[in-house]
Amino acid sequence: MLKKAxxxxxxxxxxxxxxxxVYPLFLxxxxxxxxxxxxxxxxxxxxxxxxxxxxxxxxxAGYTTGYAIQTLGLSPxxxxxxxxxxxxxxxxxxxxxxxxxxxxxxxxITLALAQLLYFVFLQAPFTKGEDGLQGIPRGKLFGLLDxxxxxxxxxxxxxxxxxxxxxxxxxxHSPFGQILTAIKENEPRAISLxxxxxxxxxxxxxxxxxxxxxxxxxxxxxxxxxxxxxxxxTTSGLVILMTLVGGMGTxxxxxxxxFLIIAxxxxxGDIGQMLASLTGVSWFASLGESVTIVIGLIFIVCVLLxxxxxxxxxxxxxxxxRV
Amino acid sequence: xxxxxxxxxxxxxxxxxxxxxxxxxxILSLGLAVIFGLLNxxxxxxxxxxxxxxxxxxxxxxxxGIGYWPMLILSxxxxxxxxxxxxxxxxxxxYKIDQxxxxxxxxxxxxxIEGLFRSIYGSSGQPYDVPALLSGATNLGFMYLPNYRxxxxxxxxxxxxxxxxxxxxxxxxxxxxxxxxxxxxxxxxGINVPLMVMLTYAFGMGLAAFAGVLAAPVIQISPLMGQPMxxxxxxxVVIGGMGSIMGSILTGLMLGVVEGLTRVFYPEASATVVxxxxxxxxxxxxxxxxxxxx
Numbered sequence: 063m064l065k066k067a068x069x070x071x072x073x074x075x076x077x078x079x080x081x082x083x084v085y086p087l088f089l090x091x092x093x094x095x096x097x098x099x100x101x102x103x104x105x106x107x108x109x110x111x112x113x114x115x116x117x118x119x120x121x122x123a124g125y126t127t128g129y130a131i132q133t134l135g136l137s138p139x140x141x142x143x144x145x146x147x148x149x150x151x152x153x154x155x156x157x158x159x160x161x162x163x164x165x166x167x168x169x170x171i172t173l174a175l176a177q178l179l180y181f182v183f184l185q186a187p188f189t190k191g192e193d194g195l196q197g198i199p200r201g202k203l204f205g206l207l208d209x210x211x212x213x214x215x216x217x218x219x220x221x222x223x224x225x226x227x228x229x230x231x232x233x234x235h236s237p238f239g240q241i242l243t244a245i246k247e248n249e250p251r252a253i254s255l256x257x258x259x260x261x262x263x264x265x266x267x268x269x270x271x272x273x274x275x276x277x278x279x280x281x282x283x284x285x286x287x288x289x290x291x292x293x294x295x296t297t298s299g300l301v302i303l304m305t306l307v308g309g310m311g312t313x314x315x316x317x318x319x320x321f322l323i324i325a326x327x328x329x330x331g332d333i334g335q336m337l338a339s340l341t342g343v344s345w346f347a348s349l350g351e352s353v354t355i356v357i358g359l360i361f362i363v364c365v366l367l368x369x370x371x372x373x374x375x376x377x378x379x380x381x382x383x384r385v
Numbered sequence: 386x387x388x389x390x391x392x393x394x395x396x397x398x399x400x401x402x403x404x405x406x407x408x409x410x411x412i413l414s415l416g417l418a419v420i421f422g423l424l425n426x427x428x429x430x431x432x433x434x435x436x437x438x439x440x441x442x443x444x445x446x447x448x449x450g451i452g453y454w455p456m457l458i459l460s461x462x463x464x465x466x467x468x469x470x471x472x473x474x475x476x477x478x479x480y481k482i483d484q485x486x487x488x489x490x491x492x493x494x495x496x497x498i499e500g501l502f503r504s505i506y507g508s509s510g511q512p513y514d515v516p517a518l519l520s521g522a523t524n525l526g527f528m529y530l531p532n533y534r535x536x537x538x539x540x541x542x543x544x545x546x547x548x549x550x551x552x553x554x555x556x557x558x559x560x561x562x563x564x565x566x567x568x569x570x571x572x573x574x575g576i577n578v579p580l581m582v583m584l585t586y587a588f589g590m591g592l593a594a595f596a597g598v599l600a601a602p603v604i605q606i607s608p609l610m611g612q613p614m615x616x617x618x619x620x621x622v623v624i625g626g627m628g629s630i631m632g633s634i635l636t637g638l639m640l641g642v643v644e645g646l647t648r649v650f651y652p653e654a655s656a657t658v659v660x661x662x663x664x665x666x667x668x669x670x671x672x673x674x675x676x677x678x679x
Contacts, residue, residue, distance in 0.1 A: 112485045159664060162671035166427050166484045167623055171667065174620040178660035185653060295616065299492060306489070348504065355500035361493025365486050366478055 072314075076220050086212040087284070092324045093223050094281040099304040099316030100230055101273030106302070107311030108234055109266050110246035112169040114298050115156065115176030119149040119271045121183060121293025123278030128195040128288040129188055138201045138209060142279045149275020150268055152179075157267035161260050164249075173295060180293045194289030198282055209283070219280060226273060231313060233269065242266055296354075303357060306364050309371025318372055327353055391649055397528045399645045405534050405603065407641015408541030409435070412596040413618045414625065414633040415545055416589035419552070421627050422565040423585045426476060426487030432615025433498040434590050437464050438597020439606045440502060443511050453516040453602070460598045461591035468590030472583045480582075495615075502608035510605025537599045544595060545634045552630055561585065620663045626676025636674060 080086045098120060105111040123145035131141040160171045183189045190196075200209035209215045233239050244252040245259050252259050282288045291297065300323065308319025326333075334349025349356065364371070370378055413431055420428045428434075441460040445451040451459065471494065479486050514520075515533045522529040552558040563571045564581055572578045604610055618637075625636030640659050648655040666674060 106485075112488070114488075159667050162667050163623070166488060169485065169488055170427070170619040170623050171663070173616060174623065174660050174663055177616045177620075178657050178664075181656045181660075184656075299496070302489065302492075352500055352504050354496045355504065358493045358496025358498075358500060361496065362475065362490060365490040365493065366475065369482070369486065 068314075073224070076224070077217075080213055080216050086216040088324075088328065090212075090216055090219055090284045091281070092321050093219055094277050094284065095301070095304060095324055096317040096320040097223060097226055097280070098274050098277035099301050099308070099320045100227065100313075101270045101277060102301045103305045103310060103312075103316045104230065104233065104242075104266055104270040104273070106305060107315070108239060108246065109242045109263060110249075111263065111267070112166075112302070113160075113172045113267075113270070114169045114295070114302070115172030115174075116270075116274050116301050117293050117295060117297035118156070118176035118179045119152060119274035120278035120281070120297060120301075121288075121290070122152050122179065123149045123275030124282035124288040124292050125183065125189055125195065127279035128198045128282045131201060131283070132195060132198050133188075137205065138203055138283060141201075142276070142283065145279030145282070146272050146275045149278070150272040153268040153271025153275075154264075156271070157264045161263045161267070173298065176293070176295060176298060180290070180295070183290055183293050189288075189290070192290065194287055195282070196287050198286045198288065200283055200286070215284065219284070222276070222280065226276060227313075227317075230273070233266075234313065238262070238265075299361075300357070303361055303364070305371075306369075307360065307371055309374030309377075312371065312373040312377060315371050315373040322372075323357075326356070330356060394528050396649055398531075399649045400642060401530070401534050401538070401645075403642040403645015403648070404538050404638065405641070406644060407638040408538050408545075409596045409600060409614065409637075410618055410621050410641050411545050411634045411637030412541055412592050413614065414621045414627075414637045415548060415630060416592040417618060417622055418627040418630060418633045419548070419561075419592075420586055420589040423561065423568075423582055424472075424476065424487070425480060425484055426491065427484065428586075428589065429488055429491035429615065430471075430494045430498065431491075431589075431593050431618065432611030433495040434464060434468075434593035434611070435597045435600070435614055436502070436606075436608060436611035437467070437498065438594030439513075439601040439604070439610065440506075440597070440608070441594070442598045442601045443513050443606045446513070447511075453598075457595070457598050461594040464594035464597075465587040465591035468587040469583055471590075472586040476586065477579070477582075495611075499608050499611070506608055508607055508609050510607040510610075513601045513606055515602040533602060537603065540599060541596070544592070548592070549630045549634065617659050620659045624659075624663050624666045624673055626673030629675040632673075632675025 079089055098116070101119075102113065102116050105113050126148040127141040127145035130136045130144040131138060136144065156172060156175050159175060160168050163171060184191065200215060202208050203218060207214060207218065209218065234242075241252065241257055241262050244255070244257070245262060249259055278292065281292070304319035304323045305316050306319070307322060308317065309315030330349055330353055334346045337349065338344055338346035368375070413435060417428055417431055420426060438460050441463050442453070442456040445456045445459060446453075475490060475494070476487070479490055519533040519536050522531045523535075524530075550558075552561055560571065560576055560581065564576070564578055568578050568582075600610075617640075621637050621640055622633070624640065625632045627633070640662065643662065644655055644658055647658040654661070
């Protein structure tokens with residue numbers, strides 16, 4: 063009951079937010095990263111696999127969608143489809159390679175593969191190198207709906223987001239999701255019960271890649287540009303942080319984490335100014351340029367003291383009250 | 386004299402450059418392996434430590450006028466002390482939980498260290514001169530051998546093989562290997578395992594800093610110089626496996642050479658060749674060249 067009420071509130075907030083004066087562009091960016099983090103969470107939170115290369119999917123899908131719309135002149139829905147398809151394919155290739163090793167090696171392999179792709183993007187002509195793709199047109203959805211209006215695009219995105227979130231909920235609560243949890247808890251035991259865990263790991267990796275790709279495609283469409291930064295490993299680190307802050311293995315955690323981290327990146331300059339005037343330490347004024355330091359500190363604090371994340375912590379506090 | 390249409394001099398100098406890079410890979414992956422063995426932590430901060438080694442060397446000269454040779458000892462010591470602080474203050478709290486958190490914690494550390502240096506020094510490179518004793522080149526008849534590069538390879542090999550010797554052939558090394566195998570039992574025999582762990586981390590960090598000092602005159606010293614390094618070294622570790630000290634050293638050197646040769650024959654792929662080799666190794670021998678299948 064509490065859960066349903068919470069989801070209802072979230073849905074209302076999602077629909078009402080731009081009408082209450084929050085910038086649609088900021089909200090759309092949050093939604094993109096929320097989807098990205100939710101996709102990532104399928105791996106770390108529900109299967110226990112740490113992918114350190116998820117930036118590859120965000121970047122590849124963004125470039126594919128941008129290229130498809132801008133150069134090939136495809137409609138936005140086909141552009142999104144192309145982006146997701148490209149990520150699914152990359153997910154298949156990366157997944158096949160990465161699941162050949164366990165644990166910490168899995169993280170290192172995904173990181174290295176993503177870096178390989180980054181160098182390809184750096185040198186390939188279709189990404190336009192350091193400049194990136196600029197001025198990707200939004201076009202008309204199904205030839206009818208003009209997406210150049212921010213609010214229109216926002217509601218389209220909100221729809222996609224709700225559908226993607228429902229898909230993730232469905233995956234987690236399905237028998238397939240139960241097997242993933244079994245792999246996370248104790249892989250040898252899952253194997254001994256007769257499950258071909260590699261197949262499940264590969265499938266969830268591909269699913270996660272596809273959803274991350276959807277986030278990347280949407281992001282390219284929303285912002286109208288795609289640059290190398292999306293494919294760099296710092297982006298992979300960022301999505302890990304979002305999930306960690308929000309709560310790994312919780313459905314709402316990645317959404318909360320994405321919102322907080324994007325808001326923090328956006329507002330850090332102002333926060334720094336405020337701290338500088340409060341404490342009189344002028345160094346704080348330059349905080350806006352030192353996002354990485356703050357992000358790193360949050361990482362350290364989360365790992366040492368706060369591994370359950372915000373939502374995980376709340377769930378853990380509520381549970382004993384109910385019994 | 387030409388080989389496959391490449392002048393011998395160019396080929397040999399790229400080969401040497403490859404060996405220089407390979408030496409750095411070897412030292413870094415060696416340190417990574419030693420730390421992972423005893424602490425169960427994949428030290429993402431190893432790239433940042435490499436940068437610290439070079440940066441401290443540069444700072445030693447520009448603030449205190451201390452030259453290259455004293456810094457060759459001082460810089461690893463300073464960075465090693467910093468390692469002790471990190472181990473006591475942060476790392477020791479996470480030994481008992483999932484290995485992934487070690488990676489994440491050191492990743493956060495990397496961001497903080499690099500971010501701090503970047504906010505002070507910007508991301509452009511600082512120049513550092515080759516020490517006078519090693520400037521210039523020696524004419525070997527068939528090629529000019531830059532003295533400094535030869536020194537880097539020589540010094541790295543000495544350090545790598547001394548480390549291998551200490552770990553594989555001495556009593557101290559036996560304690561270390563036993564600690565990797567079963568820390569509780571080693572502790573029961575009266576060996577101070579937490580101290581050993583602390584010093585191991587400091588040693589690994591010191592090694593990376595030593596590579597950083599060696600790199601200072603040949604690489605642009607910048608706060609971000611460790612970033613490409615650490616990811617390549619991760620690929621090296623995946624290729625070689627972290628179980629074997631000698632394996633780490635040989636894999637590091639070999640990949641450096643392969644990278645150097647790629648730069649001669651197909652320069653476009655020189656940044657990616659290590660990763661491509663990693664893919665091939667994963668396909669053919671998933672446990673890594675020197676790893677054992679569990």
